[in-house]
Amino acid sequence: MTPRLEVKGASVRFGDTTALDRVDLAVAPAEVVAVLGASGSGKSTLLRSIAGLQSLSAGGVELDALDVTDVEPHKRGVGLMFQDHALFPHRDVSGNVGFGLRMKGLPPAEVAARVTQLLDLVGLAGKADRSIQTLSGGEQQRVALARALAPEPKLLLLDEPLGALDRSLRERLVVELQRLFRELGQTVVAVTHDQLEAFTLADRIVVLHRGAVARVGTPAEVWDDPRSLEVAELLGFANLALLRRDGADLVTPWGTIPVGGQAVEGADAVLIRPGGVHLHPGGTQSGTVASRSFGGARSTLVIDVAGAPPLEADVPSADAPSPGSLVRFDIDPRQVRHLRGWKNRSSS
Amino acid sequence: MRRAANRAALLAPPVAFLAVFFAWPVVNIVAEGLRDDAGGWDLSGVGEVLGSAALRRVAWFTLWQAAASTALTFALALPAAHVLATYEFRGRRAISALVTVPFVLPTVVVGAAFLALLGPRSPIGVDLDETVWAILIAHAFFNHAVVVRTVGGLWEGLDRRTVEAARTLGASPWQAFREVTWPALRPAAGAAAAITFLFTFTSFGVIRILGGPEHSTIEAEIYRQTADLLDLPVASVLALVQLAAVGALLVVQDRLERRRAAVAVALGPPSRRRPATRRQRIWLGANLALMALLLATPLAVLVERSFRSSSGWSLTGWRALGERGRGNGLFVAPVEAIGNSLRFAIAATVIAVVLGGLAATALARSQSRLARTLDAVLLLPLGTSAVTVGFGFLIALDSPVDLRASPWLVPAAQAVVALPFVVRTMTPVLRSIDERLREAAAVLGASPRRAWLEVDLPLVRRAVLVAAGFAFAISLGEFGATTVIARADAPTVPVAIDRLLARPGSVNVSAAFALSTVLMVITAAAVLVVDRGRARRTGARGSWL
Numbered sequence: 102m103t104p105r106l107e108v109k110g111a112s113v114r115f116g117d118t119t120a121l122d123r124v125d126l127a128v129a130p131a132e133v134v135a136v137l138g139a140s141g142s143g144k145s146t147l148l149r150s151i152a153g154l155q156s157l158s159a160g161g162v163e164l165d166a167l168d169v170t171d172v173e174p175h176k177r178g179v180g181l182m183f184q185d186h187a188l189f190p191h192r193d194v195s196g197n198v199g200f201g202l203r204m205k206g207l208p209p210a211e212v213a214a215r216v217t218q219l220l221d222l223v224g225l226a227g228k229a230d231r232s233i234q235t236l237s238g239g240e241q242q243r244v245a246l247a248r249a250l251a252p253e254p255k256l257l258l259l260d261e262p263l264g265a266l267d268r269s270l271r272e273r274l275v276v277e278l279q280r281l282f283r284e285l286g287q288t289v290v291a292v293t294h295d296q297l298e299a300f301t302l303a304d305r306i307v308v309l310h311r312g313a314v315a316r317v318g319t320p321a322e323v324w325d326d327p328r329s330l331e332v333a334e335l336l337g338f339a340n341l342a343l344l345r346r347d348g349a350d351l352v353t354p355w356g357t358i359p360v361g362g363q364a365v366e367g368a369d370a371v372l373i374r375p376g377g378v379h380l381h382p383g384g385t386q387s388g389t390v391a392s393r394s395f396g397g398a399r400s401t402l403v404i405d406v407a408g409a410p411p412l413e414a415d416v417p418s419a420d421a422p423s424p425g426s427l428v429r430f431d432i433d434p435r436q437v438r439h440l441r442g443w444k445n446r447s448s449s
Numbered sequence: 450m451r452r453a454a455n456r457a458a459l460l461a462p463p464v465a466f467l468a469v470f471f472a473w474p475v476v477n478i479v480a481e482g483l484r485d486d487a488g489g490w491d492l493s494g495v496g497e498v499l500g501s502a503a504l505r506r507v508a509w510f511t512l513w514q515a516a517a518s519t520a521l522t523f524a525l526a527l528p529a530a531h532v533l534a535t536y537e538f539r540g541r542r543a544i545s546a547l548v549t550v551p552f553v554l555p556t557v558v559v560g561a562a563f564l565a566l567l568g569p570r571s572p573i574g575v576d577l578d579e580t581v582w583a584i585l586i587a588h589a590f591f592n593h594a595v596v597v598r599t600v601g602g603l604w605e606g607l608d609r610r611t612v613e614a615a616r617t618l619g620a621s622p623w624q625a626f627r628e629v630t631w632p633a634l635r636p637a638a639g640a641a642a643a644i645t646f647l648f649t650f651t652s653f654g655v656i657r658i659l660g661g662p663e664h665s666t667i668e669a670e671i672y673r674q675t676a677d678l679l680d681l682p683v684a685s686v687l688a689l690v691q692l693a694a695v696g697a698l699l700v701v702q703d704r705l706e707r708r709r710a711a712v713a714v715a716l717g718p719p720s721r722r723r724p725a726t727r728r729q730r731i732w733l734g735a736n737l738a739l740m741a742l743l744l745a746t747p748l749a750v751l752v753e754r755s756f757r758s759s760s761g762w763s764l765t766g767w768r769a770l771g772e773r774g775r776g777n778g779l780f781v782a783p784v785e786a787i788g789n790s791l792r793f794a795i796a797a798t799v800i801a802v803v804l805g806g807l808a809a810t811a812l813a814r815s816q817s818r819l820a821r822t823l824d825a826v827l828l829l830p831l832g833t834s835a836v837t838v839g840f841g842f843l844i845a846l847d848s849p850v851d852l853r854a855s856p857w858l859v860p861a862a863q864a865v866v867a868l869p870f871v872v873r874t875m876t877p878v879l880r881s882i883d884e885r886l887r888e889a890a891a892v893l894g895a896s897p898r899r900a901w902l903e904v905d906l907p908l909v910r911r912a913v914l915v916a917a918g919f920a921f922a923i924s925l926g927e928f929g930a931t932t933v934i935a936r937a938d939a940p941t942v943p944v945a946i947d948r949l950l951a952r953p954g955s956v957n958v959s960a961a962f963a964l965s966t967v968l969m970v971i972t973a974a975a976v977l978v979v980d981r982g983r984a985r986r987t988g989a990r991g992s993w994l
Binding site for chain 2: 178181187
């Protein structure tokens with residue numbers, strides 16, 4: 102199947118800084134891809150390049166196998182939902198939603214009908230005549246979404262779609278978005294710094310680091326094995342250490358593990374996933390619980406181990422020992438991952 | 450490169466216009482004053498000015514009355530700004546709009562209003578005519594809106610939670626004002642002070658009517674030296690002195706404006722509250738009463754006096770508007786001045802808005818030093834003696850084409866005066882348009898031209914309306930240049946008012962007040978239309994107009 106979008110070796114340089122570094126990305130029709138990255142990782146630049154708002158220093162963009170690298174934004178047929186929405190302040194809700202349809206030259210009656218339909222879809226029925234300034238943040242987000250969807254773009258781009266909203270609203274809306282895109286069969290590339298948003302929304306995750314692709318995979322794959330130190334840190338993993346071996350054994354500051362993890366070429370670091378620390382009285386290692394944070398069904402312990410950095414452990418809340426307790430534990434070799442990137446970091 | 454070329458093309462017409470109708474006449478008249486008959490330089494005027502105790506007194510008076518006027522304006526307008534920016538009450542919108550009216554009234558009308566209120570026939574029995582107090586109060590009346598607009602515009606946007614944070618940290622209301630609110634307002638207050646000082650420093654119309662022989666500003670003295678004493682060397686030196694002083698002031702103001710931009714101010718949504726305590730209600734009531742006294746009374750008395758004659762209530766003043774001759778100092782019936790004024794002001798508005806719009810578009814797209822310099826250059830007419838510009842027209846615009854009899858002469862002069870206001874009003878709005886709105890239009894399928902039509906134009910349309918309204922009001926009220934160049938058979942309303950007041954006879958005085966009433970109604974209508982546009986405007990907040 103031809104990909105809906107194909108980005109080939111896209112680079113963007115601003116003077117001496119490289120915002121995008123030979124990025125490759127293919128998105129299939131009806132696929133939802135989330136681009137995850139810290140601020141400054143180049144994710145917005147990637148999105149603007151796909152929309153045609155940013156010209157590439159090298160590489161190209163194809164839509165349905167058609168090279169659109171030099172096509173102006175208004176002729177690309179790509180929708181973009183801006184961070185903080187960028188709604189037209191001088192137009193009411195229907196004026197915003199119908200804008201793209203008017204640009205297509207649709208007759209007013211058709212525009213009006215389609216606007217009504219879209220407002221229904223995003224849950225804003227009856228608010229067509231409201232002025233933008235009177236809308237809440239969540240409503241503005243819905244208008245922005247309806248506006249971007251209205252012209253039925255081949256590809257919809259979302260820039261931090263839920264960025265400014267509060268947590269509970271975000272959690273609700275992200276589920277709505279996911280269902281909506283699935284129902285519409287909409288191809289989407291969404292940019293976000295929030296991993297939960299990315300995991301919920303996307304079929305596939307692309308992690309950007311310093312303008313380059315650091316990891317591609319399904320949410321489960323990326324979460325299970327970050328493969329590099331940058332990705333592990335972006336996802337908030339602790340328990341990272343330099344990779345050392347003693348024969349077949351893995352030597353970590355928290356103890357030696359027999360044959361931990363699957364070898365990765367060029368790996369120079371290890372990650373012990375928080376679930377990989379098993380507390381039990383017969384454990385081979387020991388430490389003191391420094392703190393305990395309650396997280397619902399499970400709690401996170403920070404364990405001080407003599408001569409090692411603090412170790413994070415994820416345990417059922419019911420079994421969580423209180424701070425100050427002495428605990429014994431083992432590290433589950435199946436929860437150890439090998440990562441690249443320790444060298445890069447210590448040299449920078 | 451293409452963008453630079455575009456900017457140059459946009460800037461060429463306004464720059465050429467100012468070169469011909471501003472720089473050339475001013476340079477000519479100043480040079481004329483500083484040359485002897487043989488064509489050599491004659492700097493005796495400089496010595497004459499510096500050596501004259503009378504002229505030193507004029508300079509000193511100009512300076513201190515401007516400082517005193519600014520102080521009085523702030524004392525009266527700062528509390529008003531507070532009330533209008535932070536309280537919600539019935540009629541607030543209407544009052545906010547009406548408070549702007551005095552600022553756009555012709556200075557001659559302001560002078561006439563205060564002559565009616567505080568003159569020899571004062572209805573409240575206070576004769577301050579030819580005293581400094583009449584001048585100061587008239588200046589405070591005129592510039593009240595500058596402070597309310599500039600400071601209040603920022604004040605209403607301040608995030609009130611910063612004050613609440615101060616209060617929870619133990620600050621009294623006064624301490625919270627001093628420690629939190631005032632530092633945020635100070636740059637805007639500085640800008641308002643500079644503008645008020647500038648306007649009062651170059652005051653002419655008010656001084657001419659209320660000043661008497663004792664009190665003269667440099668601007669009024671330039672007129673007297675040129676028109677009455679025909680002493681061009683002295684007038685030229687005075688014009689240079691004023692230009693230098695105003696130039697220094699603009700530099701100071703520019704600094705303040707930039708500091709204003711640099712200060713990070715926490716802005717929140719407007720959050721007006723109804724006065725809750727007895728004290729707040731008294732404070733609100735007292736301020737509204739003071740505003741009514743300062744701003745409404747003079748205008749009410751002006752209207753009332755137009756219906757008075759020496760023998761009581763009468764329409765003779767209004768009837769005299771239609772009569773020619775009769776020793777009114779005019780060659781035409783005063784009512785004809787209204788038509789002249791409207792025609793000239795509309796023409797001047799078109800010139801100023803088109804040229805100012807081009808300049809503002811170019812300036813908004815660039816942050817370069819050249820742009821900043823041009824920004825300052827475009828403000829120069831604001832500080833230059835309008836009287837000097839007028840006389841400059843008379844001696845400079847005779848060749849290669851004699852423009853002095855052209856019907857476009859008065860509109861050109863008025864456009865020179867209005868242009869800085871147009872540029873100042875439009876540039877910040879053009880700058881404030883979020884680039885992402887154009888991008889949003891583009892990804893929704895709008896070509897660059899279409900995006901300009903759909904996004905830029907609607908967002909700027911209101912700014913254009915605001916600029917046009919002010920340009921119209923300013924052109925309508927322009928006095929300094931117009932009084933010099935208007936043909937005797939085609940006076941404008943301010944010129945006619947001045948001529949009527951200079952003539953003896955109570956009918957002439959009543960007619961002057963009647964004409965002032967007409968002008969007041971026209972300018973007030975113009976500014977209220979503008980204000981409706983402003984209320985719906987989005988974008989730049991707290992600009993000084």
